[in-house]
Amino acid sequence: MAPVVDTLRLTAEEAKGLLERGELTAAELRGAYFDAIGERDPELHCYLRTTEDAEGEGVPIALKDVISTKGVETTAGSRILSGYVPVFDATVAARVKEAGLSLLGKTNLDEFAMGSSTENSAWGPSRNPWDPARVPGGSGGGSAAAVSAGLAPWALGSDTGGSIKQPSALCGNVGLRPTYGSVSRYGIVAFASSLDQIGPVGKTVRDVALLYSIIAGRDPRDSTTAELPEPVRLPEGDSLAGVRIGVPTELNEAEGIEPGVRDLVRRALDLAADLGAEVEECSLPRSVRYGLSCYYLIAPAEASSNLARYDGVRYGPRAEASSYQDMVDRTRDEGFGDEPKRRIMLGTYALSAGYYDAFYGQAQKVRTLLIREHREALGRFDVLACPTSPTVAFPIGERADDPLAMYASDILTIPSNLAGLPGLSIPCGLSDGLPVGLQLIGPQFGENGLFGVAHALEQALAFDTVPERLR
Amino acid sequence: MAISRDEVLHVARLARLALTDDEVERLTAELDKILEAVGIVAELDLADVPPTSHPLDLANVWDDDVPHDSLSVEDALANAPEVEDGLFRVPAWRQ
Numbered sequence: 001m002a003p004v005v006d007t008l009r010l011t012a013e014e015a016k017g018l019l020e021r022g023e024l025t026a027a028e029l030r031g032a033y034f035d036a037i038g039e040r041d042p043e044l045h046c047y048l049r050t051t052e053d054a055e056g057e058g059v060p061i062a063l064k065d066v067i068s069t070k071g072v073e074t075t076a077g078s079r080i081l082s083g084y085v086p087v088f089d090a091t092v093a094a095r096v097k098e099a100g101l102s103l104l105g106k107t108n109l110d111e112f113a114m115g116s117s118t119e120n121s122a123w124g125p126s127r128n129p130w131d132p133a134r135v136p137g138g139s140g141g142g143s144a145a146a147v148s149a150g151l152a153p154w155a156l157g158s159d160t161g162g163s164i165k166q167p168s169a170l171c172g173n174v175g176l177r178p179t180y181g182s183v184s185r186y187g188i189v190a191f192a193s194s195l196d197q198i199g200p201v202g203k204t205v206r207d208v209a210l211l212y213s214i215i216a217g218r219d220p221r222d223s224t225t226a227e228l229p230e231p232v233r234l235p236e237g238d239s240l241a242g243v244r245i246g247v248p249t250e251l252n253e254a255e256g257i258e259p260g261v262r263d264l265v266r267r268a269l270d271l272a273a274d275l276g277a278e279v280e281e282c283s284l285p286r287s288v289r290y291g292l293s294c295y296y297l298i299a300p301a302e303a304s305s306n307l308a309r310y311d312g313v314r315y316g317p318r319a320e321a322s323s324y325q326d327m328v329d330r331t332r333d334e335g336f337g338d339e340p341k342r343r344i345m346l347g348t349y350a351l352s353a354g355y356y357d358a359f360y361g362q363a364q365k366v367r368t369l370l371i372r373e374h375r376e377a378l379g380r381f382d383v384l385a386c387p388t389s390p391t392v393a394f395p396i397g398e399r400a401d402d403p404l405a406m407y408a409s410d411i412l413t414i415p416s417n418l419a420g421l422p423g424l425s426i427p428c429g430l431s432d433g434l435p436v437g438l439q440l441i442g443p444q445f446g447e448n449g450l451f452g453v454a455h456a457l458e459q460a461l462a463f464d465t466v467p468e469r470l471r
Numbered sequence: 472m473a474i475s476r477d478e479v480l481h482v483a484r485l486a487r488l489a490l491t492d493d494e495v496e497r498l499t500a501e502l503d504k505i506l507e508a509v510g511i512v513a514e515l516d517l518a519d520v521p522p523t524s525h526p527l528d529l530a531n532v533w534d535d536d537v538p539h540d541s542l543s544v545e546d547a548l549a550n551a552p553e554v555e556d557g558l559f560r561v562p563a564w565r566q
Contacts, residue, residue: 087546181527194525223532224525286515293509304486311487313559315550323565329489341488345498346505348486349474362512364522369515371523403501404508420526444527 005032008150008466012207015059015153026057026102033060033104036150040470044127044136046146047105049073056102061211062152064143065106066113067198068187069093072103076189077111077121077139080310080335082317090187091219092156092198099214104152107142111337112307113163113191115139116409119400120339127396128171130434130467134393137167137409143201144171148467154202154211158188160195161295162388162413165425168201169388169437172427172465174208174454175201177413179445180420181226183212184219192302193224195295195417203465205426205455209234212447226445233448235455241276243453245269246381248284251412257390260431265387268428268438271460272385272453282381284373287415290366295414296407297350297363304347307340342403367418374419378443383453386412388425388437416441424450427463435463473506474499 005015005024018024034052041047048065051072063069066076068086070093075081089097097103110120118126118141126141128134129149136145140157144167147155157164159177168175176199183198190196200211213232218225247269252262273279312318312331319330336344350359377384390412399406416423421444425437438457442450464471479499483490490498544557553560 084550087542087549181529220534223534224527224529226527226529290512290515293512296505296509297512308487312552313561316552318552321562324562325565326489327562329487332487333489333491333494336488341490341494342498342501342505344486344488345479345482345502349478349482349502349506352482352485358513359509361522362515362517363509364524365517365520366512366515367523367526368520369517371526404504418526 005029007032007036007153008470010153011203012059012153013204013210019058030060030102030104033152040149041151043132044129044145044149045124046107046126046142046149046151048075048108048123048142050105051103054103056097056100058100058102059153060104061096061101062104062107062143062146062155063093064109064140064155064157066109066158066189067093067156069103069106072106074106074189076113077109077123078335078337078340079122080316084315086187088187091184091221092215093187095215107140107146107155109142110139110339112189112303112340113139113158113160114303114339114343116162116166116406117399118142119396120337122337125396128393129470130172131393134395134434135170137170137389137393139163140201141167144168144173144175147171147173147201147203148465149470154200154207156198156215157201158196158198159417160192160299161417162410164199164201165413165423165437165439166389166410168425170393170435172435172463172467173201173203174205175199175425176208176212176447177417177423178212178216178447179422181224182216182228182445184222184225186219186221190306192299193306194302195299205451205458206234209451229445230448233451235451237452238456238459239276240272240453240456243277243383244381245272245277245279246282246377246384247279248282248287248377248384248386250284250288251386251415254288254390254411256408256411257387258392258431261387261390261392261436264429264431264436265385265438268457268461269385272457275456275460282377282384284377284415286369286373288411291370291415291418292407292411294363294366294370294418296346297359298367300343300347301350301360302347304344304351307344310335370415371419374416374421382449384441386439388413388439392431392434392436412439420444422447422450424454426454426458427465428461429463433468473503473510
């Protein structure tokens with residue numbers, strides 16, 4: 001008889017072991033996840049669709065619905081892509097399939113990955129497994145909530161301003177935004193091309209490292225990818241002797257950081273010192289003051305260009321109109337939700353004649369400053385540490401009508417994203433019963449270093465990733 | 472005001488969005504607030520700082536010039552709302 005699998009606790013690595021030792025069949029393992037999905041997804045709404053018939057004898061996986069999957073509807077959470085069935089796989093989807101991973105389904109997100117709560121999904125919000133009255137974060141809230149609720153052992157997300165790291169923090173699991181250029185974007189629904197990265201979400205740092213090793217590396221179909229300078233190493237040690245951790249004052253004392261979040265991050269850093277790390281304050285003087293503004297000019301500008309392709313001609317629904325021009329303009333107005341429209345408008349404005357230099361051009365120069373100050377800090381430290389999100393998961397609806405309040409959710413994840421650097425969020429405790437994420441930022445292609453530090457801390461923190469109400 | 476109603480209408484035309492009157496009104500107010508917030512980038516003197524378009528040090532990435540498979544016409548048209556004779560069909564261009 002097959003062992004009873006508790007999907008809430010099973011790591012991908014353990015699942016892989018069970019399959020390899022023949023203690024469980026792939027069908028039994030998938031069955032356990034579909035049972036969990038049947039039980040908990042009606043409440044949490046992590047999945048937009050499940051794929052019971054998918055092939056693969058390895059560990060199952062969930063993919064955020066910005067990742068093109070051949071023959072499986074891919075909407076990016078938008079009405080304008082409803083009914084769109086890709087005729088090819090994204091490179092990351094192909095790579096997980098080649099590794100034998102089987103698809104459980106496509107996970108919910110803010111429309112076009114624009115948001116910090118999944119409330120912008122055209123198909124309704126996902127809910128946080130720790131407290132269903134609260135958001136799971138976003139844009140990849142579906143992937144993060146699915147992993148925490150035992151509805152997938154691991155998942156892929158995409159991160160432009162924090163869409164992997166922030167939901168992982170709010171759901172109490174591990175999320176990696178890899179170095180810009182380390183993972184292919186071929187076949188990904190594009191949002192902001194100088195920022196978008198695909199990355200893994202899992203229960204443990206080792207799971208995340210393992211999944212990263214499957215998807216990372218140059219892709220001839222994406223000219224913005226690079227070969228990794230060294231192979232991915234699964235972390236093992238529990239010492240931080242000799243590791244230099246920089247604690248940027250601005251990112252640890254920013255306005256809006258909740259006391260509970262600040263205290264838990266401080267405790268995690270004290271623990272790092274106990275494990276042998278040298279923990280020292282440092283400064284990223286412009287990252288908090290200008291990062292968010294820089295991002296909200298560059299990302300919408302790129303989005304306005306990327307989203308120009310949705311014209312009712314090649315895919316998606318089409319609005320009725322007697323002329324081509326009216327058809328395009330109406331299709332776009334009816335198909336896009338409020339947040340994409342806001343960003344298309346903002347980006348078009350920032351790129352328009354007369355405003356380009358003052359807004360978009362200036363933001364690109366600010367980006368250079370942020371890259372320089374991160375490089376300077378990472379010349380002195382191996383990793384930088386700060387909270388991932390200034391707050392714990394917030395109630396559904398709380399920021400939905402205030403775009404600027406929603407944008408501020410990513411104030412701590414955005415600076416290193418603009419610099420193209422890898423960032424890893426690991427859970428470091430509970431504040432009022434809700435998870436808090438510690439963000440670790442490394443140098444370009446410094447993922448192995450991040451995994452090592454995060455794994456050692458993870459062992460010492462011994463955070464229980466299973467939501468209290470589901471234990 | 473950072474942005475006027477007329478400017479919003481102009482930008483909507485550039486962005487190919489047939490906004491409703493309600494949307495124009497709401498977006499004018501929202502964009503005004505957002506532009507005021509992001510406008511703080513103007514306070515930095517960056518005359519000597521080069522712009523960054525992309526955070527990865529890559530230029531001129533070449534691929535071997537060998538033919539490979541591409542989408543069939545059938546696949547390329549598979550998701551189109553309207554197709555005729557192997558082509559995307561659209562309403563007539565407004566004269």
